[in-house]
Amino acid sequence: MAQLIGRKGVDFDARKFEYIGSPVQNHDLCVMTKGSGITSVDKWMASKTPVKLGATPPGATTYDTPAVLKEALNLPTQIVAGYTTTRESRLAAESGEAAGLCGWSWASVKSTWPKGLETGEAVVVLQNTPKAHPELANVPLAISLAKTDEARKLIQAGIHDVSRMTYIYSFPPGTPKSRVQVLRRAFMETMKDPQFLAEADKAKLDLEPIGGEALEKVVKEFFDVEDSIVKKFAKILQ
Numbered sequence: 001m002a003q004l005i006g007r008k009g010v011d012f013d014a015r016k017f018e019y020i021g022s023p024v025q026n027h028d029l030c031v032m033t034k035g036s037g038i039t040s041v042d043k044w045m046a047s048k049t050p051v052k053l054g055a056t057p058p059g060a061t062t063y064d065t066p067a068v069l070k071e072a073l074n075l076p077t078q079i080v081a082g083y084t085t086t087r088e089s090r091l092a093a094e095s096g097e098a099a100g101l102c103g104w105s106w107a108s109v110k111s112t113w114p115k116g117l118e119t120g121e122a123v124v125v126l127q128n129t130p131k132a133h134p135e136l137a138n139v140p141l142a143i144s145l146a147k148t149d150e151a152r153k154l155i156q157a158g159i160h161d162v163s164r165m166t167y168i169y170s171f172p173p174g175t176p177k178s179r180v181q182v183l184r185r186a187f188m189e190t191m192k193d194p195q196f197l198a199e200a201d202k203a204k205l206d207l208e209p210i211g212g213e214a215l216e217k218v219v220k221e222f223f224d225v226e227d228s229i230v231k232k233f234a235k236i237l238q
Helices: 041-048 061-073 086-095 105-111 114-119 147-164 177-188 194-204 212-222 227-237
Strands: 018-022 026-034 051-054 075-082 100-105 122-127 169-171
Touching: 018 177, 018 212, 026 061, 026 086, 026 105, 041 122, 051 061, 051 086, 061 075, 061 100, 061 147, 061 169, 061 227, 075 177, 086 100, 086 105, 100 105, 100 122, 105 122, 114 122, 147 227, 169 177, 177 212
Parallel strands: 051 075, 051 100
Antiparallel strands: 018 169, 026 100, 026 122
């Protein structure tokens, strides 16, 4: 995304890297506190004042995701980007300094805010993914709330495609193709290995692997996004 919108400091071409695979596709969410009163996306949309969301600076999912949602769905939102970590944003929400945060994965929420989920103080109000997580079947999808083709394209490229690239293994440009193929096969075989699966289950880690070829395709298609959408991203994410 940084390369696409011409953000300063990008001196590489993402299309030239060799993608090996990703063990999981980020299941992006918006989570609010019960105390904020925003316990559903309907209440968020109906809010008379902008809903404060804790975030790290532009370029991080906790900033970029709510920025895209604000534009695509016209959600009343104020992004407070003064935090350095997701943990700080969560603590701000718990103290009432913010209502919650977006761009946070379900796996991370479960492991770092279990008490909030258990007591109902932490409420998942929106899933920013193509399909619902089995454990969140009743939580609406952001893409289903998009009312225009432009809104759907913003969510698809700005959130869905980015989420597929969150936990990647990659090698630098120029890595021999034969080596890349070996590594890709080894990665996907590892994702099916019984001992590995047992360790992942023991650590309560979600697995939804995606292969290097598919990741490569996502990257190339990302750069085919039409100019009007790229300009919109540049406006809302810079």
